[in-house]
Amino acid sequence: MGDITLFNSLVLPTAWNINDKSQFVSIDSSGLKVNYTDPNDYKAVIICANNPIPSQCGLFYFEIEILNEGKNGMIGVGYCTKQNNISDFMPGRKYVEDKENKENKSWGCAYYGDDGDLFCSGSCKPYGPTFTVGDTIGCYLNFRNDDKMIFYTKNGINLGIACYLPNNLDDLKNNLYPCIGLRSQDASVEANFGRKKFKYLTMTNDDIGKELWEACWINSKTFDQHVDELKNKSNDTLVLISRGKAYLIIGKYEEAYAVLTRLLEIESENIIALKYRGEINYMMKSHKN
Template sequence: MDLLTAWNLDDKSTYLSVDSSGLRVSYEGLGENDEDVGAIRANHPIPPYCKLFYFEVDIIDEGKNKIIGIGFCEKEFDLNRMTGWEDGSWGYHGDNGNFICSGNCHHHGPSFSNGDTIGCCLNFTNNTVFYTKNGINLGIAFRNLKGTLYPCVGLRSQGGSIEVNFGSRKFKFADIEAKPII
């Protein structure tokens, strides 16, 4: 089984560009309406034997309107839609702090912006997702997740840019490092 190491350069919206490391994503659109969305999936799904999977996203530039969604999606999810807006996707949104699943807002967390680090943990033992902001656990955002899932990020913010950490460097959320990730 291949491990997640970067974003999938061949599985993204045309509104996004990815740097040579495969970790930094920039939004190239105007972000003026709901059709100007760009999303990207990781280069591999989360391994089925994984009990706990965690990754972090650094907000390099929130862009003009801060519309950035961080979460998970299924392979069938339309990458021209925002993470969480459609069936088969779950996302935490920077502009308003909403946790959104299949178009439904379930909880409200803090918004996020430039310099923040958002962590996302999928626990397959109890099928829940929790998020962290700058190393602080925000609690369970979603329940009953199952199936083959990919880390996913969506952007609709002119000038927006993020960088992912799939575990190649130390996480800001220290508690996750005490537990095996895969």
């Protein structure tokens, strides 16, 4: 199981922030389930996680299960800065820049269930399918590579790259929170910040060693060290799977594709390699577009 709470040296998002929320939402005792309580669908609300994503993290991933889509299904899943007002607008639908005071700058990105659109810093584009009760939406954030980006999953299926992070990334470091936006009567969702197995199996430590798994998440030299060690066993099937999946997790798609292609030259019907290479091929096409 992939459990991102295992990185004891880092303070990670683990639940919703019960101390900074709108009066129109309730959060259960676990800190994970959220209900929208406004009977009129009048107020848009944002709920942020209890901690920002630390800058030492190379990447982050969380999932939201839709327990009830509510009256109109207006549920947004994504990331935002703390400066987003919790009661005025939905995440990603507004961008505020104060050049004199960076503390007042807000940024957000969210994928919406009612129409499948993606909103990022006030701009909108069609992105993926709609989602409703019973669906699980995952949100992946990559800080590690030159192309720093976000993608989503639905019920364990990768939907492709959604957007790229702004060039002024330093303004977002230690100020970017997993979030949801709600504006749908009786809507209810539950978050998974890594306490249980993700629906998107790529973001688990299945098929990959625990040490390499941890190195993928933390932006440190240990990842390169682990991969170098694996290169010395380049013809071992399990090693090639580990290398390919590790590269996929951190967003190095060309390297991952090459490793898994080599594995398929050795074992042409390897189901795991075929699965991951298919996903990588889709992501590379999405990246070029």
